[in-house]
Every structure is written in C-alpha cells, then in structure tokens.
Amino acid sequence: xxxxxxxxxxxxxxxxxxxxxxxxxxxxxxxxxxxxxxxxxxxxxxxxxxxxxxxxxxxxxxxxxxxxxxxxxxxxxxxxxxxxxxxxxxxxxxxxxxxxxxxxxxxxxxxxxxxxxxxxxxxxxxxxxxxxxxxxxxxxxxxxxxxxxxxxxxxxxxxxxxxxxxxxxxxxxxxxxxxxxxxxxxxxxxxxxxxxxxxxxxxxxxxxxxxxxxxxxxxxxxxxxxxxxxxxxxxxxxxxxx
Amino acid sequence: xxxxxxxxxxxxxxxxxxxxxxxxxxxxxxxxxxxxxxxxxxxxxxxxxxxxxxxxxxxxxxxxxxxxxxxxxxxxxxxxxxxxxxxxxxxxxxxxxxxxxxxxxxxxxxxxxxxxxxxxxxxxxxxxxxxxxxxxxxxxxxxxxxxxxxxxxxxxxxxxxxxxxxxxxxxxxxxxxxxxxxxxxxxxxxxxxxxxxxxxxxxxxxxxxxxxxxxxxxxxxxxxxxxxxxxxxxxxxxxxxxxxxxx
Numbered sequence: 001x002x003x004x005x006x007x008x009x010x011x012x013x014x015x016x017x018x019x020x021x022x023x024x025x026x027x028x029x030x031x032x033x034x035x036x037x038x039x040x041x042x043x044x045x046x047x048x049x050x051x052x053x054x055x056x057x058x059x060x061x062x063x064x065x066x067x068x069x070x071x072x073x074x075x076x077x078x079x080x081x082x083x084x085x086x087x088x089x090x091x092x093x094x095x096x097x098x099x100x101x102x103x104x105x106x107x108x109x110x111x112x113x114x115x116x117x118x119x120x121x122x123x124x125x126x127x128x129x130x131x132x133x134x135x136x137x138x139x140x141x142x143x144x145x146x147x148x149x150x151x152x153x154x155x156x157x158x159x160x161x162x163x164x165x166x167x168x169x170x171x172x173x174x175x176x177x178x179x180x181x182x183x184x185x186x187x188x189x190x191x192x193x194x195x196x197x198x199x200x201x202x203x204x205x206x207x208x209x210x211x212x213x214x215x216x217x218x219x220x221x222x223x224x225x226x227x228x229x230x231x232x233x234x235x236x237x238x239x240x241x242x
Numbered sequence: 243x244x245x246x247x248x249x250x251x252x253x254x255x256x257x258x259x260x261x262x263x264x265x266x267x268x269x270x271x272x273x274x275x276x277x278x279x280x281x282x283x284x285x286x287x288x289x290x291x292x293x294x295x296x297x298x299x300x301x302x303x304x305x306x307x308x309x310x311x312x313x314x315x316x317x318x319x320x321x322x323x324x325x326x327x328x329x330x331x332x333x334x335x336x337x338x339x340x341x342x343x344x345x346x347x348x349x350x351x352x353x354x355x356x357x358x359x360x361x362x363x364x365x366x367x368x369x370x371x372x373x374x375x376x377x378x379x380x381x382x383x384x385x386x387x388x389x390x391x392x393x394x395x396x397x398x399x400x401x402x403x404x405x406x407x408x409x410x411x412x413x414x415x416x417x418x419x420x421x422x423x424x425x426x427x428x429x430x431x432x433x434x435x436x437x438x439x440x441x442x443x444x445x446x447x448x449x450x451x452x453x454x455x456x457x458x459x460x461x462x463x464x465x466x467x468x469x470x471x472x473x474x475x476x477x478x479x480x481x482x483x484x485x486x487x488x489x
Contacts, residue, residue: 002290002294002343002344002345003344003345003364003366005367005368009321009367009368009369011364011367016290016293018287018289172293175289175293177293188284188285188286188287189285189286189287232368234297234300234301234304235300235304236304236368237304237305238305238321238368238369238370238371239321239368239369240321240328240329240371241321241322241323241328
C-alpha cells in the first residue's frame with residue numbers, strides 16, 4: 001500500500017495490484033452455462049503443470065496457455081466476447097474507473113466469539129467466575145431451540161470477500177500494475193479478482209473504456225504511466241494555494 | 243646562511259613535506275542514503291519498492307530534500323490555505339524519522355512562547371514548499387522523544403536563526419550533549435534499557451538505576467533472527483539512486 005496525493009494536497013492510501021500473465025481460457029455460451037449472460041473463464045498467474053491431473057489440464061491445453069494458478073469466471077455480454085488464448089493486460093482498466101476486488105481474506109483459524117463477531121464479553125473482575133470471553137445466552141426460553149446461523153465460535157477468515165466501488169487512480173502499462181483506492185481483502189501477494197463495479201452509482205462511470213479489451217499488438221501506443229486527472233504527478237512543482 | 247645562537251652555522255633543515263588533501267576521495271568516502279530508501283524486512287515483492295523508489299527519485303529531481311539526521315535543526319515551509327501568505331514556516335529540531343518509501347515522515351519540535359509544539363511532516367508530500375537545514379548535526383540517539391520530559395531550554399530554537407554553514411567534505415559533528423530532565427513522572431520510563439538512551443544525564447539515585455536494569459534483555463543483541471544486514475542492499479540502492487539523480 002502506498003500514499004498518493006491529489007492536486008488539492010489531500011492524501012489517499014492506494015493498493016498496488018499486478019496483472020501477472022492473465023489469459024482468457026474458455027468461452028461458455030448462455031445456453032451452456034444456464035445463466036442470464038455468457039461467461040468467460042480467465043486464468044491468472046502461471047504455475048507448474050506437473051501437479052494436476054490430465055482432465056484439469058484439458059482447459060489450458062485447448063487454450064494453448066501454461067497452467068494458471070487461479071481461474072475466475074466473468075459474466076460478459078455477447079458483444080464483449082474475447083477469443084480464448086488472448087492475453088489480458090492492466091491497460092484493460094483506465095484511471096477514473098470504479099472497480100470491485102474479490103479475494104480470500106486472511107485466515108485466522110478457530111476464533112472465539114469476541115474476535116469473530118465482536119461480542120462484548122464479560123467484565124474482568126467483580127465476581128465473574130471463569131467467564132470473560134464467552135457468548136453468554138444463545139437463545140430465549142420461548143424459542144426452545146437455537147436458531148440457524150447463530151453467531152458462535154468457529155473458523156474465521158479464508159473466505160471470499162469483495163470490496164466494492166474502489167477508484168482506479170493510476171495504471172503502469174510497463175509493469176502491468178493497477179493502483180486501486182483503499183484496502184483490498186487478502187494478504188500481500190495473494191491472488192485477486194478485479195471486475196468492473198456493479199454498484200448503481202458507478203453504472204455510467206466508464207467513458208470509452210477499451211472494448212472488449214486492450215490488445216497489446218494493436219495500433220494504440222500507450223505511455224508508460226496513465227494518471228487520473230486529480231492526481232498530483234511528481235514531475236509537477238509543489239502544490240500552492242492561490 | 244643562518245647563524246645559530248652558538249655562532250656555528252646551523253644544520254640544513256629540509257622544508258616540511260606538503261600535505262596533499264585529496265578532496266575528491268574524501269567527498270566520495272562519505273555516502274549518505276536517506277533511511278526511507280532502505281526497504282523493511284518482509285515478504286513484499288521487490289518490484290513494489292522499485293516502483294516506489296522511482297516515484298521518490300522523480301520527486302527529488304523536482305524538489306530538493308537535503309541530507310539531515312535526528313538532532314539537526316530544520317525550517318520547513320508548507321502551503322496552507324488558511325495562513326496569511328498561504329505559506330507556513332516552522333523551525334524545529336528533528337526528533338524522529340519514521341516510515342519507509344513515499345510515506346516517510348519526520349517530527350520537528352520547538353517551544354514557542356512557553357508551549358511545546360511538535361509537527362509531523364511528510365517528506366514527499368506536495369504541500370511542502372521548502373526544507374532548509376539550519377544546523378546539520380547528529381546526536382547520541384536515534385530518537386529524541388525524551389526531549390518532551392527534558393527542561394524546555396533544550397527544545398527551544400530561535401525561529402529566525404541563521405543557518406550554520408557546513409562544508410561538504412567535513413564529517414557530520416556529533417553533539418554529545420547530555421540533557422537534564424524535569425522531575426519524574428515522565429511520559430516514558432527513559433532510564434529502562436529498552437530505550438537505550440545515551441543522551442540523558444540521569445540524576446536518579448543509584449538504587450533506581452539498578453532497579454531499571456532488571457528489565458534489561460541481554461540476549462536480544464545475540465538473537466540471530468532479528469539481524470537485518472542492510473549494507474549490500476544500501477550499496478545497490480545508493481548506486482541506483484545516484485545514477486538516476488545525475489540524469
């Protein structure tokens with residue numbers, strides 16, 4: 001995570017996400033998947049092909065791509081279908097866009113009710129016998145049962161969670177890095193799924209994005225760094241208030 | 243021919259050999275790498291530090307960040323929308339340098355009209371207009387937070403003080419000042435060995451000093467897992483930073 005300053009002098013914290021060898025793996029049509037839209041399977045970081053069975057390697061062999069560590073599904077409209085095997089780059093996103101980031105949270109193991117659900121527990125002294133971090137009562141007398149989904153101790157973390165509506169501040173096309181506002185679930189160097197935001201406030205935010213994606217061998221030559229217009233770039237002199 | 247006091251001619255004294263001071267070599271021997279360039283020990287990708295360093299060097303090309311240490315007196319002018327001239331100047335002694343990378347900070351302390359003031363500035367923030375080093379010197383410690391519990395005379399610095407000149411090739415002077423403290427209680431127990439402070443003149447009784455040594459952890463300096471040898475990393479980064487800055 002890094003600080004970033006705007007032209008008015010405000011500081012924002014930013015997470016760096018690297019797009020490492022992303023390829024489109026397969027196209028699943030609407031009828032095949034049975035959903036409302038067609039799907040595209042996209043694979044992430046390269047990994048060794050020796051520790052998976054032949055059936056699992058079939059998808060990678062058909063696409064002509066080394067085995068990927070993470071495979072994610074994206075719901076796509078019919079005019080945004082990409083041929084399997086095309087590489088995807090960080091320039092697919094542009095500064096000023098809003099993005100949702102999904103990842104597995106840091107696993108905390110088996111945790112008690114105070115850390116897992118934020119219960120208040122009991123006082124440390126004044127006569128409490130062996131009860132300082134316990135949940136207390138779990139149901140009422142009339143219910144005569146414990147409801148499903150009751151908050152109790154258990155395994156915490158290591159589940160998929162999404163942070164919604166994160167602004168993209170800057171894109172580095174040379175190293176394929178996306179600078180995303182705020183924090184992102186997961187530990188450092190973990191694999192993450194980045195998707196256009198589905199929040200209703202940001203529905204009309206993407207103006208002329210690269211559609212269907214940014215092709216590296218196309219005619220467009222992008223500069224090494226793409227900045228949002230609000231960002232203070234370090235090539236400018238210091239900020240002054242008139 | 244000179245005649246000595248005896249009357250006999252004096253033995254020939256050859257002229258003293260000229261002492262050659264090689265300024266170039268002396269200048270190169272002293273290398274200063276700002277501490278925020280050294281990456282902390284962790285599992286982060288070195289690519290992140292490389293990208294951050296590029297940004298830091300880019301900022302340094304436009305805005306000069308001078309060399310300074312904890313214990314030097316600095317004057318910082320920042321842009322402030324609510325000030326008279328839209329700029330704010332603060333003079334103080336640097337008591338702490340924290341943070342790595344772009345978020346590096348330093349805390350300046352001064353006593354103005356009897357009130358102690360500490361301001362934490364970010365080195366790479368675009369709001370700082372100028373950083374001048376009024377007095378470049380080092381102290382016996384890396385962290386001068388104990389000045390909060392010292393007598394106020396040790397933290398007062400004149401706001402209009404003139405910069406003390408410092409030649410390039412000279413070594414940075416170490417001020418071996420031992421500071422006198424206000425009576426206890428202090429904000430932290432500075433006599434305990436965990437803070438390892440050499441710059442205080444403790445006027446506590448012998449019994450208290452011996453009791454403070456009870457909290458010493460003599461095995462810490464032999465702990466191999468805590469070792470972080472930065473010499474090679476520093477050299478590489480110093481070369482990289484110098485090459486980029488010369489361009």
